[in-house]
Amino acid sequence: MQNQIDQGLLQEHEQNNVEGMENEYVDKHKQPTQIFEMGKEYFKQCHQLLAIYTALKFIAAITLITLRETIYGDEILQKNYHEIFNDAYLVFWMYISCAHSLFAFIYYIQLLMKIDNEVKCTQVVEEIGQMIVIEIPEGYTNQEREAFINDQVQIQNQEMIQRLEIDGQIEESRRISLIATEIKKTLLQNERPLNILGKGCFVLFQFIQLWGLIFYFHKKSTTESNEDLKFYSLYKGYLFSVVFMGIYQYLEIYIITLLVLIFLPILLFYSLYDWIKNYCQKRRERRRIDDSLKESMYSLQETAEGENECAICMNQYEEKDKIAILPCSNKHRFHSTCVRSWLEINSKCPLCRSDVFTLPDEIF
Template sequence: MEQQLIENRRVSQLFCKSVESCKRIALGHLVYCICKIIIAVVLLTINGIKSCLWEDANTWMIIVIAESILEIVLFSILMKLIKKTPTLLNVGEELHQVIYAENSQIDNYGDISEFLANENDDQTILYPEREFDKKKLLLAQQIMSEILKIHSPLKYSKHFVFLINQGLLIWGFIIGFEVPWDSDDECRNRLLITIYVFLFYTVCQYLDVYLLIIIVGLCLPFFICFLIYLKIKQPKGKKDANQILEDLKKQYLIKYSPNLIEGNPECKICMQTYQLEDEVLKLPCHESHNFHYICISAWFKVNLSCPICRKSYEDEEGNNENIKNANQVEQ
């Protein structure tokens, strides 16, 4: 049954191309990490031979090597998962890129390209080339996210690597500023080149995250000012519907009983007769102005006034006046 389910599923051309992009992205990360390790090892070796005593910098480079090894392990596992056809079919179904084909047979389960949908069934081939490329890059990121979501240890490992990279980024800036500015010092030049190359590629790697942080940081002061403006412009004494209902509920909510309601025993909003133990809210504007609590709650979401006499309950002064009038009527 499971084999038949796999055989009957086909994926769009957009999905296949996006999987290839995922492989290239993962391979690019592996190459980058290997280059980081080689550069750091060479620099540590030269520093040892030349007696460059930058203890903080050497420690920083050792941590860079350890972090790079962790990234190599992470992306190697990710590349293996990207090559697993059943996993990709499940991811494709989550991303709505799977097309079902009846009475189909697959002789080889080795690669996702074997599950490419028929051109007549695949709508993604109709995309213009420019739009196709944009969607391909976006879908590639979604595929990697879905694979990480399925395998939670990889997801947490990626978050851990991200935090380490940010720590190394900050530490690298600090070391770069602390190094004495002596143009004749070869140790300093090699160190700064290594640090700045690492910082450049780290910024490129997490550019979307940094841009989001910058945008949020720039917009946050304006958002705070807008909230302050709304708070200042809000009329004094105004209450929202939930607060008004809570205040009225404490004093005027009753369980229906014939001797507790004056006038016709029906809700003036839904026009339904009250049943025993129904929750009824008697508004203080008049004894006969009573409604199902559910009905008046929905009404107050739209209009903060009595549905019958239109007395406003929007501000504290109006509420006090209504209660005072109700007390006078009772007397």
């Protein structure tokens, strides 16, 4: 029934803007694909469950905090807040977890409200390309029109499923969850503040999770007198359920993080090794070049010997230029910087083409 109303609302007459066809109206029927409807339903179910879960978490935390405050009241003020792992900090953890639950609840409810909003939902459908648009030929009776729409919808639904299966056969449940993910992504893209709230909640929860784990595995020292032991165990029970459910909720992300943590050192080690290898090779090459060059300062007095122009950069030598002579001939000389960059890519003398590195150093 709800579906039919939705479809009815989406039926609209749209002006066709193609040039030359102005003022002509085309009867169009629009409706989301079946797979979208299923994905949307799945998305809603997931977020309803999450909203209920966070609401329960919030209520439990608030109850525990209020009970403790009302029963112990002033005693808490005299508590020693020095040691980071004493139960006073467990109370801080409770407050933060409580606040997080509230924010997360608002986030999930907002998401549910957005997807239930007709305009926003239509926008999402169009953005992820799940809108069926049917142009209805003129002159159909109502009955014919309906039959035509039904046929077309069926055909296009089938086409959509085939299009989604281009990368191989995928199960229907996987397809639905893919669409649900797509819906969430698109919805958040259009709603910046909600996106920020969601990301903030996620980061805060990872912090709560880590802190909770530290608490959970920390053994309480027995020497400490613990008046509110009853509440302490209740708090720990709450903490355990939050941490456990959190691990379950983000299992995929944690596994990926774990893999990254394992492989990152290997990757870093490898790139460091690569860098060192490269550096050593460069150094060796530079030394090889150093060994094969005879360097001196250019002075105008020695013009008789060799070229007076660098064959690499075609510039005349000037007084005090740094000159390098290659082992092939005393006359084969160049700017030191020019010939060095030349030898890095080419081992032959630019003038006589003889290999600089294999020549015996008989000239020197």
